[in-house]
């Protein structure tokens with residue numbers, strides 16, 4: 001699988017894959033090197049982009065935005081700047097307010113938007129480019145998430161975290177001079193976002209084994225290769241060496257490309273992301289300071305690894321007994337659980353889980369039989385997830401938080417999220433498998 005790691009081989013391609021689908025990768029250029037931002041003016045000129053808008057915040061403008069602006073000015077490229085301001089809670093959020101700020105700065109002449117920042121700035125710019133039909137260019141200032149090269153924009157709309165289809169960047173200029181100076185906690189968060197791929201990939205494979213959900217081995221392998229690159233360079237990531245940060249950035253971009261290939265976040269986002277989103281939504285409702293996405297995902301991936309490991313010793317006879325006793329999930333009980341857990345945003349969550357006009361619900365008896373029949377395959381998938389202690393060791397080595405307590409997520413919220421976060425997305429995960437087996441994910 002070594003050649004999968006060569007990002008240039010995957011750029012600007014359209015091909016029919018062994019999975020049966022046609023994959024379109026619109027990303028045309030990825031530069032991960034020292035001084036990468038110096039290549040931006042030439043790229044823009046070759047692409048005939050003469051008027052651009054830089055979207056940043058105060059911090060990322062100082063980290064890279066000013067340097068980019070100077071480069072563009074001396075090349076004679078028209079450039080405006082939109083500095084996203086913090087919301088009433090003193091936070092930068094990809095919400096309605098921030099999107100309007102960018103929209104107001106767009107002129108008819110603006111051909112492209114350059115996102116200069118980390119995940120949030122990218123999500124704001126990505127959605128604006130998509131809805132206003134402008135070219136999107138990524139200039140990451142911290143290797144903190146895998147969302148730079150991806151296509152969906154996780155936005156906070158009326159307090160509910162939703163991933164809205166948006167567009168991928170045409171180009172990513174990842175300048176190692178900038179990225180190696182990123183704050184240590186953001187670097188560790190990028191590693192945490194990657195570590196979560198062990199459990200997101202396993203969740204995808206569960207969906208494939210049990211619900212015949214389509215899977216792409218190439219996208220799955222590409223994500224694994226990106227993850228392995230990060231595992232192989234933990235110490236360099238911890239110490240923010242050029243080689244370490246480069247590997248982390250490659251991993252994050254490969255994960256992004258795998259999402260571009262399948263057209264959604266399935267390879268990169270499973271139960272660990274649902275937990276993270278649940279915590280985030282609760283923090284917003286309680287007006288608490290936001291946590292770094294990847295820091296949450298890293299901690300949540302350990303909690304998911306616990307669930308995988310707990311199932312690894314269950315044999316087929318026990319599975320049969322569990323299934324016979326387990327109450328099957330149904331729409332009525334789900335609606336009750338969602339209403340109790342999600343409060344003001346319950347209706348949106350119900351719609352996510354029970355979209356109108358969707359296929360008939362899973363038929364419980366035949367699905368239970370499928371679980372039993374597929375148990376050897378499930379055990380094989382579980383066997384590919386490292387142990388929780390291994391997860392903890394890697395995260396500690398990278399310098400990230402390990403426990404919910406270190407993050408500031410209370411035991412009650414952890415328990416509640418393990419029971420209810422499965423509803424964040426209508427996507428099969430280890431938490432949903434536990435429910436079918438009549439097992440609680442919370443203890």
Ligand SMILES: [Zn+2]
Nearest residue numbers: 145146193297
């Ligand atoms: Zn993520």
Ligand SMILES: [Zn+2]
Nearest residue numbers: 017019216218
């Ligand atoms: Zn494929």
